[in-house]
Amino acid sequence: MTGVRGPGTSTTEKFAVMLVAIALFVVVMGLILFAVDRPKRIPSWVVALGFVGLPLAFLAYGLVRPGLITLYQSFFNRNGTEFIGFDNYVRAFTEGQFQHVLLVTAAWVVLAPLLSTVIGLGYAVLVDRTRFEKLAKALVFVPMAISMVGASIIWKFVYEFRPDQVNIEQIGLLNQVLVWVGLPPQQFLISEPWNTGFLIVVMVWIQTGFAMTVLSAAIKAIPDDITEAARLDGLHGMGMFRHITVPSIRPALVVVLTTIAMATLKAFDIVRTMTGGQFGTQVVANEFYTQAFRQGNRGLAAALAVLLFLLVIPIIAYNVRQMRQSEEIR
Amino acid sequence: MTTTPTPGPNVVVPAADEGAPRTERKLTRLEKRAIATKGRLSSPWASGIAIVIAILWTIPSLGLLITSFRPESDIRRTGWWTVLTGNADLTMDNYNEALYGNSNDLATFFVNSFVITLPAVLIPITLALLAAYAFAWIKFPGRNFLFVAVFSLQVVPLQIALVPLLSDYVNWNVNGSYWTVWLSHSIFALPLAIFLLHNFMKDIPPSLVEAARVDGAGHVKIFFRVLFPLLVPAIASFGIFQFLWVWNDLLVGLTFADPKYQPLTVAIAEMAGSRGGDWYLLSAGAFISMIVPLVVFLALQRYFVRGMLAGAVKG
Numbered sequence: 001m002t003g004v005r006g007p008g009t010s011t012t013e014k015f016a017v018m019l020v021a022i023a024l025f026v027v028v029m030g031l032i033l034f035a036v037d038r039p040k041r042i043p044s045w046v047v048a049l050g051f052v053g054l055p056l057a058f059l060a061y062g063l064v065r066p067g068l069i070t071l072y073q074s075f076f077n078r079n080g081t082e083f084i085g086f087d088n089y090v091r092a093f094t095e096g097q098f099q100h101v102l103l104v105t106a107a108w109v110v111l112a113p114l115l116s117t118v119i120g121l122g123y124a125v126l127v128d129r130t131r132f133e134k135l136a137k138a139l140v141f142v143p144m145a146i147s148m149v150g151a152s153i154i155w156k157f158v159y160e161f162r163p164d165q166v167n168i169e170q171i172g173l174l175n176q177v178l179v180w181v182g183l184p185p186q187q188f189l190i191s192e193p194w195n196t197g198f199l200i201v202v203m204v205w206i207q208t209g210f211a212m213t214v215l216s217a218a219i220k221a222i223p224d225d226i227t228e229a230a231r232l233d234g235l236h237g238m239g240m241f242r243h244i245t246v247p248s249i250r251p252a253l254v255v256v257l258t259t260i261a262m263a264t265l266k267a268f269d270i271v272r273t274m275t276g277g278q279f280g281t282q283v284v285a286n287e288f289y290t291q292a293f294r295q296g297n298r299g300l301a302a303a304l305a306v307l308l309f310l311l312v313i314p315i316i317a318y319n320v321r322q323m324r325q326s327e328e329i330r
Numbered sequence: 331m332t333t334t335p336t337p338g339p340n341v342v343v344p345a346a347d348e349g350a351p352r353t354e355r356k357l358t359r360l361e362k363r364a365i366a367t368k369g370r371l372s373s374p375w376a377s378g379i380a381i382v383i384a385i386l387w388t389i390p391s392l393g394l395l396i397t398s399f400r401p402e403s404d405i406r407r408t409g410w411w412t413v414l415t416g417n418a419d420l421t422m423d424n425y426n427e428a429l430y431g432n433s434n435d436l437a438t439f440f441v442n443s444f445v446i447t448l449p450a451v452l453i454p455i456t457l458a459l460l461a462a463y464a465f466a467w468i469k470f471p472g473r474n475f476l477f478v479a480v481f482s483l484q485v486v487p488l489q490i491a492l493v494p495l496l497s498d499y500v501n502w503n504v505n506g507s508y509w510t511v512w513l514s515h516s517i518f519a520l521p522l523a524i525f526l527l528h529n530f531m532k533d534i535p536p537s538l539v540e541a542a543r544v545d546g547a548g549h550v551k552i553f554f555r556v557l558f559p560l561l562v563p564a565i566a567s568f569g570i571f572q573f574l575w576v577w578n579d580l581l582v583g584l585t586f587a588d589p590k591y592q593p594l595t596v597a598i599a600e601m602a603g604s605r606g607g608d609w610y611l612l613s614a615g616a617f618i619s620m621i622v623p624l625v626v627f628l629a630l631q632r633y634f635v636r637g638m639l640a641g642a643v644k645g
Contacts, residue, residue, distance in 0.1 A: 018445045037550040051464035055457040062517030066494035126380040145627035147578030153616040305489040
């Protein structure tokens with residue numbers, strides 16, 4: 001065990017701090033519950049306050065208030081000294097560099113959910129009720145347990161490029177495949193605009209397991225009567241898939257699409273780990289981080305954060321509308 | 331979600347003519363399913379596509395896993411697939427170097443990840459359980475409004491809260507410690523946690539709670555004696571979610587933790603940036619950061635799926 005050690009950095013001390021924190025939390029919660037539970041005749045809102053008070057205070061302090069501050073700051077210049085109106089937003093939408101970031105983000109938000117859902121749905125249908133269903137699902141499901149950083153490293157290795165020279169062998173699988181079929185190796189993460197596509201692949205690789213699991217459950221919930229009746233009417237294969245399976249699981253499809261779209265919008269780990277946002281792969285979530293903590297432009301960073309929030313709204317609106325519609329049909 | 335097919339009322343058992351079984355005898359559901367399954371399997375295209383997807387989803391991790399056990403010089407010279415053709419020189423050196431090496435010391439970050447994760451799972455679950463109980467079973471003014479407000483906070487991107495929280499922590503001189511990381515994780519987890527646990531709590535029959543109330547039990551007693559035992563699976567579901575979320579998080583750790591308290595994800599991401607070509611380190615490091623979530627995930631997959639479905643389908 002080496003490395004620089006200051007106070008409070010030994011393993012025992014760290015665990016001690018952790019245990020103290022947990023104990024402190026338990027004591028505080030215990031006191032609150034004890035206080036609320038004692039007298040018989042306290043009004044119900046006091047009891048309720050004991051139960052929801054702390055969580056609501058946390059949320060108000062840590063999400064609502066900072067959100068409002070960020071909104072406020074987005075109308076100010078880089079160090080918050082001068083009110084500049086909508087200039088940050090105008091900049092984000094008109095400057096070429098940021099327009100490109102928006103375009104790349106749009107590609108992510110459209111492609112990642114669509115591909116994950118299509119592959120997840122196809123796979124769920126293909127392995128449904130086969131002998132290997134459990135194993136087959138587990139294989140696609142496992143990437144969900146991995147961090148996006150880990151997934152990025154896994155895929156960065158797949159894309160690894162070695163110069164095309166006589167004595168040098170490729171060590172990245174994808175380039176080796178190219179060599180095997182007689183093509184020259186490529187710098188997958190550097191050549192625009194395809195590099196963004198290769199980054200999106202990582203997100204699809206992670207999210208397909210989610211899509212597959214939710215959709216598979218939805219498929220299994222389709223009543224047997226319906227599939228049997230359709231089969232008697234002569235539907236099978238693709239016909240069954242198009243006319244029975246897909247319409248029956250429509251609500252689940254919408255939920256999966258929108259959930260992945262929202263996750264994609266906020267994710268910055270993949271871009272940051274694989275290209276650092278270079279070579280034209282920058283997305284809004286990572287640009288926010290760059291502006292806030294590298295460039296120190298608070299106003300612009302705040303505007304980008306607000307933009308992330310605003311971009312979520314149409315996705316949710318779509319989700320809610322679809323849910324209303326499916327409820328009306330019922 | 332698997333239901334065993336039971337013969338329904340529409341299955342006619344030909345009792346009368348047992349001696350001469352007619353060919354158009356109605357099939358039981360089980361048999362029909364078997365036929366349908368058979369039909370599906372016999373399509374070579376379908377199985378082919380499924381197998382290709384399964385391979386595509388496995389090979390990348392497998393490649394890096396094999397690489398992490400190969401000697402550094404081998405990794406530089408040849409691809410990991412050469413192991414399959416006899417070049418199988420395997421070692422644990424990479425893991426040793428990544429965990430205890432001079433400049434890497436991932437063991438320290440492993441401890442950090444652990445110390446960050448445990449309270450950041452326990453605290454939001456406890457808080458959310460109490461809040462979910464109140465939203466489900468205590469009548470108080472503004473209840474519906476507050477619940478909808480909490481529910482909709484789920485969609486707020488973390489990014490929107492980071493900078494103001496950070497400047498607070500800096501002003502209070504507590505920035506960079508575990509405490510702010512725990513606090514931030516707990517806050518960010520609450521909306522989903524309250525929503526999920528509330529959904530599960532609503533599924534418990536009200537008569538149970540009513541009966542306990544008639545017996546004179548207060549809210550705290552009802553919560554611990556009646557509801558808590560029934561909620562253990564729900565708590566496990568959300569617990570795994572939150573565990574994976576915190577352990578795999580990069581943004582919060584990167585923003586709020588001092589370098590000496592940063593989690594594994596941050597350390598690995600830094601490594602990928604500064605030593606991007608050192609695959610002997612990166613491969614081992616990546617798997618060091620994955621092993622715990624993988625084990626938890628595979629052991630408790632059932633609960634995870636349950637939580638995911640409750641969150642996705644009910645929402």
